Amino acid sequence: MPHPRLHCFAQSGNCFKVAMFLNCAGMTWQPMFVDFFAGTTRDPAWRTGQNAMGEAPVLEIAGKRLSQSGAILTYLADTKGRFQPVSEDERLDVLRWILFDNHKFTGNFATYRFLRSLAPQPPDPAVLAFLKGRAEAAFRIVDLHLTDRDFLVGEALSIADLSLSGYLFYPEDEHGFDIANAYPNIDRWRSRIANMPGWVEPYSCMPGERFLARR
């Protein structure tokens, strides 16, 4: 059986969510560079051959071609028996946090970081302020939830943690959120995840050079 191949690029926290699983589960995998900033995922060839949704990551594994980080994480957790609680109630709670991540947390924070630091065009200040406000509201909800918990669901690391933390390991100059001071519970939780065996930071395990489009 060939090793899983993760189509990814270093700046993508959605790709990193899957890379974290593969690394922390001790799996051997092969990164395949997606040249996102040259427009690869907007190319009709990508949409026909890899992912109709026009996104990375795509994971090739066991003859399948999977997309959407939350679906990939669910597949990996179920087939590898890692980072997924056993009770039905907790599994549903994991799904609930992954959905919240997609809708409100990553959904706003990643777009904010992209427009602020990575997009070729300077962002509209009103759009930037709008996304920042929505990301901050989501951060407050997660920080409050983590007040008396080590992980989002149950007592151990789950794919909910890997999903929501995906964009939190990028340097502060990319997103400008002072997480350590403004969201101390998120900061401690983030450290707990980074201390898992096998964990590697995004720019060291996925292809692509770090850059800032502007200062």
Place this chain on the structure above:
Amino acid sequence: MPHPRLHCFAQSGNCFKVAMFLNCAGMTWQPMFVDFFAGTTRDPAWRTGQNAMGEAPVLEIAGKRLSQSGAILTYLADTKGRFQPVSEDERLDVLRWILFDNHKFTGNFATYRFLRSLAPQPPDPAVLAFLKGRAEAAFRIVDLHLTDRDFLVGEALSIADLSLSGYLFYPEDEHGFDIANAYPNIDRWRSRIANMPGWVEPYSCMPGERFLARR
């Protein structure tokens, strides 16, 4: 066993996603009005007692209190044996579309409609244009996918269809998208869903008066 209680309000397509399941599965349920426009979901009491994520819908069923429409739909499909494919591959594909809905489709379209027509403050034009562009990109992906398919996954209605279509049954004056002409495949798929036995339009099955905050 008491009937399930859906905490909801008529304007919420996320609530309507769950109401569609309950109606199309022929279940008896009780709507509980959430006074969203008076700030109920932002109230600390709601966040402590109902949903820490500060959102509707919340479904009370079988002694549980569930939130996030995608998680509720998954729970209902699995426990009622309706609107969920049997194969693992198709189940993962259903989850993939529900995640795309939360991240890109509803995530942008619902926010656009809210700011355009329902929010008390007039929206910033740049924010409105930004959200509209992102919603249109998501609509194009779904319309293309539905070119030669009756439903999003497999050959039958699934919770993926209920999730993505939730906001498409509101009057055009609320969102301004000319779906019939601009997205004909989405339009036909929407009609297929509205023709399911038991289907009822949002303002007829959930509490709350229709209004437009501005013209």
